[in-house]
Amino acid sequence: MLACMGSLTLTHERIDDIPLLVKLGQVLQLDTAVDTCLGTHGLQQGLSNGQLTIVWLAYILSEGDHRKSSVEDWAWRHRQVLERLLGQPLRRVDFSDDRLGNLLHRFSVDAKWEALEQAVWQASAQVYALEVTTVRLDSTTTYGYHQVTDTGVMQHGHSKDHRPDLPQLKLMAALAEPAGQWVASEVYPGQRADDGLYVPLYQRVHKILEQAGLLYIGDCKMAALGTRAQIAAGGDYYLTRLPRNLFSGTQWEAWEARRATAEQLTLFWEAGALVGAGCEWEETRSAEVAGETVTWQERLQWVYSPTLAAQQQQALERRLQQATAALQALTPAPGRGKRALRDAATLQARSTAILDQHQVSGLLRPQWEVVEQRQTRYVGRGRGSAERPTREIIRQYYRITTVERVPPAIAAVQSALGWQLQVTNAPPVRLPLAQATAAYRAEWHLEHDFHRLKDRPVGLSPLFVWRDDQLCGLTRLLTLALRLLTLIATQVAQGLAADERSLPGLYEGQPQRATTHPTAVRLLRALSRAEITLTKIQSPTHTEWYLSPLPPWLAQILAYLKLPPDLYKSLTDNSP
Numbered sequence: 001m002l003a004c005m006g007s008l009t010l011t012h013e014r015i016d017d018i019p020l021l022v023k024l025g026q027v028l029q030l031d032t033a034v035d036t037c038l039g040t041h042g043l044q045q046g047l048s049n050g051q052l053t054i055v056w057l058a059y060i061l062s063e064g065d066h067r068k069s070s071v072e073d074w075a076w077r078h079r080q081v082l083e084r085l086l087g088q089p090l091r092r093v094d095f096s097d098d099r100l101g102n103l104l105h106r107f108s109v110d111a112k113w114e115a116l117e118q119a120v121w122q123a124s125a126q127v128y129a130l131e132v133t134t135v136r137l138d139s140t141t142t143y144g145y146h147q148v149t150d151t152g153v154m155q156h157g158h159s160k161d162h163r164p165d166l167p168q169l170k171l172m173a174a175l176a177e178p179a180g181q182w183v184a185s186e187v188y189p190g191q192r193a194d195d196g197l198y199v200p201l202y203q204r205v206h207k208i209l210e211q212a213g214l215l216y217i218g219d220c221k222m223a224a225l226g227t228r229a230q231i232a233a234g235g236d237y238y239l240t241r242l243p244r245n246l247f248s249g250t251q252w253e254a255w256e257a258r259r260a261t262a263e264q265l266t267l268f269w270e271a272g273a274l275v276g277a278g279c280e281w282e283e284t285r286s287a288e289v290a291g292e293t294v295t296w297q298e299r300l301q302w303v304y305s306p307t308l309a310a311q312q313q314q315a316l317e318r319r320l321q322q323a324t325a326a327l328q329a330l331t332p333a334p335g336r337g338k339r340a341l342r343d344a345a346t347l348q349a350r351s352t353a354i355l356d357q358h359q360v361s362g363l364l365r366p367q368w369e370v371v372e373q374r375q376t377r378y379v380g381r382g383r384g385s386a387e388r389p390t391r392e393i394i395r396q397y398y399r400i401t402t403v404e405r406v407p408p409a410i411a412a413v414q415s416a417l418g419w420q421l422q423v424t425n426a427p428p429v430r431l432p433l434a435q436a437t438a439a440y441r442a443e444w445h446l447e448h449d450f451h452r453l454k455d456r457p458v459g460l461s462p463l464f465v466w467r468d469d470q471l472c473g474l475t476r477l478l479t480l481a482l483r484l485l486t487l488i489a490t491q492v493a494q495g496l497a498a499d500e501r502s503l504p505g506l507y508e509g510q511p512q513r514a515t516t517h518p519t520a521v522r523l524l525r526a527l528s529r530a531e532i533t534l535t536k537i538q539s540p541t542h543t544e545w546y547l548s549p550l551p552p553w554l555a556q557i558l559a560y561l562k563l564p565p566d567l568y569k570s571l572t573d574n575s576p
Helices: 018-027 030-038 049-063 068-077 080-087 097-108 111-128 195-209 225-233 249-260 306-328 344-357 408-417 433-441 446-452 466-501 520-530 553-562
Strands: 002-005 008-012 132-143 168-178 181-191 215-218 237-241 267-269 274-289 292-304 362-378 392-405 418-424 534-539 543-547
Touching: 008 080, 008 446, 018 030, 018 049, 018 080, 018 466, 030 049, 030 097, 030 111, 049 068, 049 080, 049 097, 049 181, 049 466, 049 520, 068 080, 080 433, 080 534, 097 466, 097 553, 111 181, 111 466, 132 195, 132 446, 132 553, 168 195, 168 446, 168 466, 181 195, 181 466, 195 215, 195 225, 195 466, 225 237, 225 292, 249 292, 267 446, 274 306, 274 433, 292 433, 306 362, 306 392, 344 362, 392 534, 408 433, 418 433, 433 520, 446 466, 466 520, 466 553
Parallel strands: 132 215, 215 237
Antiparallel strands: 002 008, 008 534, 132 168, 168 181, 237 418, 267 274, 274 292, 292 418, 362 392, 534 543
16 A cells, blocks of 8 residues: 655555565475476576465465466566565566466476476475385375376376266376375376376385385276386385275185184274274285396285274165165055066166176065956947957066065174275384284375365366466476475474464454464464554655554464564665
8 A cells, every 4th residue: 555745755665475475385395396307497587486476375375376377467566575575576468468378388398297296305305304204195086177188198087076977187296194294196187097107106215204114005097917016116015905806806805804813802992992902914926127036025904994894784784775765666655657577687787787786686585476457348349248359468567576685695794884095014023013004094084184285275177277287287286385385284283282382363253262283374374363554654865664453373483483583674674
């Protein structure tokens, strides 16, 4: 806001979270990393690509919008604080659509992106002393309102966003724990299956971390023997679930029999409550990796969850009821306008299809009978009479009489409810059975990151660019935004835990309410509500800067993030 008072000019500018976000990018040397890894056109003037990236990320996280069209106006409204933070003047052309599009193109180049991710991780690990013992691997999807082409990145596939009607792209990600930071990510066309995407991601993470002996956790899509062999050959450990469909019935039944005859189960306790049980044994595995045979010991772990068993029992009962209703509907009531089935083969085929559809084959036994309908009719046309000859018409149809449950078969299915088979090559001293189970059940950590990625302020879904290179580049840029968010949240939470304190003043309308685990979004919103304002008073001969009062908790936040304590106050440096 600009105001004139005689020969004085006053300029007021809301700065809120902008200094924190820009400085965080600078502390992580994100500007240097982008300039080094992505490069800059030789004729480019104004802001470097690294500086532009930091400003764009600040815009995304501050405004909750990733569209290119609004960046220019936002940057121009905040040019005073941005110029003082960046140490150079801004030009509107620095944020033009062409300039931002060129930056996204550079982000889309695989080799450049891989180098950048490595630089970002190394800087983050160095500044914040990030510790890594475990890496979680998983995938998600995001959608857009795009035209599908044969070679485009937006394709129809299995949607994890429950939007099968829209084309999507797939994102693979690797989360390091306990650091709570993404190490690497990759973009793929939306129809790609997950199975073949784990090895490339693992290889990239292994190269970035330069550390062996880590535990890599993934869902059943990571269970391919080749993937497990790759991790074992790399000197690392894996933990994953084995899906039933990867193995022959004989093999799976043998494993189930071994579980059923286990002499002793390990019980899992949490807060004094029994939360599960399990048993395990070792088997030898062998596979080829890069033309060489790799052999290792693998622990097969049957794990029981009463919560999962209850959920599966409810699902089983629901399927049984739905299948029963569908079978009974094969015999319509008279007068409903539907014809009864007159062919045994058709009835059998439809019954089998219903049982298969609801996954209850062998659990229900439909019974049916043949019903004859006899009708006497006169031969020929006209009215009947006592002397007129008649003929008898016999029609048959098939009727479902009962749908019986098969108790032995149902009991056999129920005996397997709640049990899942997981495997690991980590020795028991490294990963005891109970710890392995707890580690796998914490898969929600990465799922939580995916939700944050798609929600505001990052807002990955939907994407509002159209070219493939920009779709890929923007997705990668938004993963950097997520990394800044998670870094803020984890560092503040760790700092509060170390100081054994909580943080008040972050909840709107509840100034006394405190928290020990504030989310980054809540912190940024609290800064916005603080309405921190930078004022410039300019005379013909002199310029002075003033800052509105800062929230009392901001100094602690800056300390936890290893940002300069005078970050905001330095903006009012009135020295010539």
